[in-house]
Amino acid sequence: MEKQEKIKILYVDDEINNLTGFKASFRINYNVMVAVNAADALDHLNSHPDIRVIFCDQRMPGKTGVQFFEEIRSRYPKPIRILLTGYADIDSVIDSINLGNVFRYVRKPWKDADILGAINEANKFYVSNTLLAAKNDELQKAYNELDKFSYSVTHDMRGPLLSILGVVEAAQHMEDITEIRKMLLMMKESVRNLDDFIQSIHDYYNLNRGELEIKEINFNDIVGEQTKIFNFTYLVSDVKFNTSIDQKEIFRGDVVSIKLILNNLLSNAFKYQKRDNKEKKVDLKILVENGKALLEVRDNGVGIDKNHIGDIFNMFFRASSQEVGSGFGLYNVKAAVTKLNGEITVDSEINEGTCFKVIIQNK
Numbered sequence: 354m355e356k357q358e359k360i361k362i363l364y365v366d367d368e369i370n371n372l373t374g375f376k377a378s379f380r381i382n383y384n385v386m387v388a389v390n391a392a393d394a395l396d397h398l399n400s401h402p403d404i405r406v407i408f409c410d411q412r413m414p415g416k417t418g419v420q421f422f423e424e425i426r427s428r429y430p431k432p433i434r435i436l437l438t439g440y441a442d443i444d445s446v447i448d449s450i451n452l453g454n455v456f457r458y459v460r461k462p463w464k465d466a467d468i469l470g471a472i473n474e475a476n477k478f479y480v481s482n483t484l485l486a487a488k489n490d491e492l493q494k495a496y497n498e499l500d501k502f503s504y505s506v507t508h509d510m511r512g513p514l515l516s517i518l519g520v521v522e523a524a525q526h527m528e529d530i531t532e533i534r535k536m537l538l539m540m541k542e543s544v545r546n547l548d549d550f551i552q553s554i555h556d557y558y559n560l561n562r563g564e565l566e567i568k569e570i571n572f573n574d575i576v577g578e579q580t581k582i583f584n585f586t587y588l589v590s591d592v593k594f595n596t597s598i599d600q601k602e603i604f605r606g607d608v609v610s611i612k613l614i615l616n617n618l619l620s621n622a623f624k625y626q627k628r629d630n631k632e633k634k635v636d637l638k639i640l641v642e643n644g645k646a647l648l649e650v651r652d653n654g655v656g657i658d659k660n661h662i663g664d665i666f667n668m669f670f671r672a673s674s675q676e677v678g679s680g681f682g683l684y685n686v687k688a689a690v691t692k693l694n695g696e697i698t699v700d701s702e703i704n705e706g707t708c709f710k711v712i713i714q715n716k
Contacts, residue, residue: 359384360476361401363432365394365421366410375408378465383472391421398425404432406475408468410461411438422454431483433475437461517543565607565692567716572600572639572646575608579615579637583623592623592633600641605716610689615648617682618709622652627704630654644715653706662699686711 361384364375372387379385386401388394390413398404407425411418422434436458456475459467517540524536576596583594615637622635630653638649657665666687686709690697693713701707 361404362406363397363404364408367413391416398429405479406472407432408435411436426454433479435471567605570604570606570608572598595636597638604641604646610693613689614686617686618650622650626654646713648711651708656703656705656707657701
């Protein structure tokens with residue numbers, strides 16, 4: 354069983370005997386650091402950001418305990434502050450409580466039981482505050498993501514619908530069948546964009562709500578399905594689609610997540626081809642060996658600007674204006690890879706192409 358790390362305690366007092374007695378009494382159960390003045394205390398706080406509890410004597414030359422706590426409160430907000438004071442210092446205790454810079458106080462001369470009780474309560478408060486801060490960060494991220502999500506849904510769903518409405522209104526006054534066909538093609542494109550966006554939202558929901566279903570995977574079957582899905586795409590777009598599967602061993606994983614990763618990476622590879630390129634191609638390679646699967650999707654398309662590489666996995670980010678996209682695809686890919694405890698890397702050059710590599714461990 355792993356040994357639990359001792360809680361770090363800092364005691365600040367100008368009386369050496371008090372420091373020695375405190376450390377001797379509590380060093381067995383706690384990692385006790387002592388400081389004879391504020392400067393030494395700051396050195397400890399700089400070197401040990403995980404200090405949980407600070408005890409400080411109120412009556413010190415040059416600076417009182419209340420003043421010291423008030424000074425460090427904004428710079429070191431996490432440690433729980435406890436004031437040590439005598440009966441004659443009750444006004445200082447009131448001041449410190451009113452200023453909000455101490456958790457509690459302990460009377461001097463202190464008793465071991467009082468110190469142990471104070472540490473126990475302070476540690477509980479520290480843990481609760483830490484968990485609350487983490488939850489607040491998660492909640493803020495969720496709110497930010499929700500804001501982006503709401504904007505995208507409004508923009509990316511209404512956009513195609515408004516385009517269709519505009520085309521319908523224009524077509525009502527047309528009699529030339531050629532012009533009407535052009536309008537129908539525009540409507541078809543808008544419907545396709547809307548369908549892609551709805552599918553991306555569905556994938557996003559499944560990734561965040563669903564549980565992994567681990568089972569044996571045959572990558573030949575998965576690639577066969579992907580080939581059928583993109584059959585019409587690469588034929589119409591005149592893109593050469595090459596596949597290579599080398600599965601040397603049995604592999605177990607979540608088939609839904611792996612399909613989502615391949616589907617989105619291949620979709621982008623076909624979508625972001627250079628329109629004037631006479632030799633368009635997309636290569637899919639899969640190698641399964643040594644307890645992991647390497648998925649590689651390479652194209653010779655428009656590429657991604659180096660300045661955008663760090664942003665492409667962010668929700669709703671679009672690195673190219675050549676094609677209309679939801680900005681969900683690579684975000685979902687990253688989420689799926691993370692859920693599988695895998696890794697994803699990207700190498701790209703403008704007008705040269707892009708290569709995504711995903712490594713997934715066997716479950």
